[in-house]
Structure formats: structure tokens, C-alpha cells
Amino acid sequence: AQTVTQSQPEMSVQEAETVTLSCTYDTSESDYYLFWYKQPPSRQMILVIRQEAYKQQNATENRFSVNFQKAAKSFSLKISDSQLGDAAMYFCAYNTDKLIFGTGTRLQVFP
């Protein structure tokens, strides 16, 4: 069965600091996509970043970057220069033919 594990139910970071959210997944597939979604209190699901498994280069979107380790089936999200608006639930997700989500990590940002 395909599973996505986020081992950190909650994380906290000081404003302007860097935080890394971890994600591992289990699959026998070789062709898949990985995503990080953010869900603020408004409950809107917002795409943060996406990574194609066939690409070796780690994806980057402004302050957000990933560390994709395909052999280890690991896909962590690094948030640099954290801002108060980054406070949210973060979901890691994996997709071969359907999107499978992890259980989420709640990120708090302190001023």
C-alpha cells in the first residue's frame, strides 16, 4: 500500500529562522510526483511546491525548497526566513494515479 508519513505532528519556528518539515513515503513505483500543500486556518488548500520523481534537482519556490532523496523515499520541506503568514498545517502528498496525503504537520511561527 502506498503511504505517506509525516512524523512531526507539530513544529514551531521563530520569525526569520529556518525550519524543516519531514516526509517519507512508501511506494514500489518509479514514476510519481510529490507535493507540499499548505492549509492555513481559512482551510484553503494551497500548493507550496511540487517535485517530479524523475528530476534529480530539488525544487525551489522562493523561500520554500525541498530535499528529495529518492532512494531513501524522503521529501522534506525547508522554509527559510519564516514569516508569521507561514503558520498553517502542511501536508505532504504523493501521486502516481491518485493523490495520497500524509497526516500533516502544524507549523507555528513565533514573533
Add this chain to the structure above:
Amino acid sequence: DTAVSQTPKYLVTQMGNDKSIKCEQNLGHDTMYWYKQDSKKFLKIMFSYNNKELIINETVPNRFSPKSPDKAHLNLHINSLELGDSAVYFCASSFPGLAGTRETQYFGPGTRLLVL
């Protein structure tokens, strides 16, 4: 300039009632989805339609029936509502580019359903 919209945003109803949630996307996408997010925030896919054709049907009670009148709309009808149906329901859509159903999915704002 809404991309994926859902109505209603909130729905409070009694057990045993029948209710519908509507979803519309103006992104020109071919594939639409319904997800359920439970009280522990766990998100799980329920259904997926590609150009009005059902392509994913997870293990969902048959009280739930999706309907896609055209590729821009996907509605969810729920019969005989139960307490356990209380959740947030999200609609999403994606464009089946080279990655097919692995393409990025864009979510609606969610519908919070409370069954009393």
C-alpha cells in the same frame, strides 16, 4: 476571479436528510475530484472524474453519488446523512498534461458539513 468554487461553504443538517454540494472550476481542467477531510485533518480522495467520466471510485458508501454534468462541474449528493459524514469536503481539479492524473491539483475552499 475564482478558480475552483464550492457551494455552500457551510452546511448544517439533520441525520437522515439528503444534501448536495456543488463544485465549479473555470480553469479549463478536464479532471475533477472530491476529497473528505475528517476531524483529525486527514484528507482522502473519494472520487475522480475525467471529462464527465468516473475514473476513481474509492471505498465510499453508496449513499454518496457524484455527478458531472460537464467537465467544469462536479457535484456530490449525499443520501441519508449520518453523524460520521460530518467533515470538510474539498473539490479539486487538474489539467491532464503529460503527467496525466499526477498533475498538480487545485483545490476549492471546502464545504464544512455538520450532521446533527
